[in-house]
Amino acid sequence: MPQLTRTALLQLVLLLSAVPAQYLISRWSGNTVTQRYHASARLLRIWKDLRTSYLNGTAWKDWADQQISRAKSLVGLEEEEFKQSPPIETMIFDNDLEFFGASKKVRSPRPPYVFLRVGEVVMESKGRMVGVVVSWDSELRAPTEWVDKVYSNSEVPKAENTPHYKVLFSGPGASSLLVAYLPQTQLMRFTGTRPEIPTLENYFTHFDGERFVMQPWLREIFPEDDKED
Numbered sequence: 001m002p003q004l005t006r007t008a009l010l011q012l013v014l015l016l017s018a019v020p021a022q023y024l025i026s027r028w029s030g031n032t033v034t035q036r037y038h039a040s041a042r043l044l045r046i047w048k049d050l051r052t053s054y055l056n057g058t059a060w061k062d063w064a065d066q067q068i069s070r071a072k073s074l075v076g077l078e079e080e081e082f083k084q085s086p087p088i089e090t091m092i093f094d095n096d097l098e099f100f101g102a103s104k105k106v107r108s109p110r111p112p113y114v115f116l117r118v119g120e121v122v123m124e125s126k127g128r129m130v131g132v133v134v135s136w137d138s139e140l141r142a143p144t145e146w147v148d149k150v151y152s153n154s155e156v157p158k159a160e161n162t163p164h165y166k167v168l169f170s171g172p173g174a175s176s177l178l179v180a181y182l183p184q185t186q187l188m189r190f191t192g193t194r195p196e197i198p199t200l201e202n203y204f205t206h207f208d209g210e211r212f213v214m215q216p217w218l219r220e221i222f223p224e225d226d227k228e229d
Helices: 008-028 031-054 057-074 077-084 144-150 156-160 216-221
Strands: 121-124 130-135 164-170 175-185 186-189 202-205 212-214
Touching: 121 164, 144 156, 156 164
Parallel strands: none
Antiparallel strands: 121 130, 121 186, 130 164, 164 175, 202 212
16 A cells, blocks of 8 residues: 655645635635635635634743743742842832932932923923923933943943933823833923823822922922922
């Protein structure tokens, strides 16, 4: 009895599957050429979706990684790893290392080269996004790996001596929030508007028509930012 090679077996499977596929298309789609064309296109879309999801090795790997992550979370492994090395994406919201404007040290006296103040509405010069300053550092304070990603080697010396601001922006969703740590050279004061940004009430009591008024705890850290020059 002749033996089937892999190539011959694949050809046989394709030939045997062609007739049922044609039958399904004709039964599912109707009798006209247009109907059969749309039905064939629909079948191809379904196959493409299956191939890129359930039949895709990368998709299976991602799914497996998610399951492993969930299992680690259940037994406390993920929480322990987080405590040892908090990711930068989390640190930019708050941290105990005094990075990204998180220091609770009183900013006084206020250096004259720090132009913007906490509570002021600003516009980011590249993306033209409008946000609110909630903290500042008189010089760059960020992890080395973050600095290396944001600035080139030639830019680092100047950036290290440039005031940086923690700014809140509204995200793409109604309740989403974007947090940025930006150099003074990338921000400009933007008056005459009150942006709607989530969590501002945690930092400010109200908007006085020009700027946001700091909560008492924030005023203790930036005592000179509510005074006019």
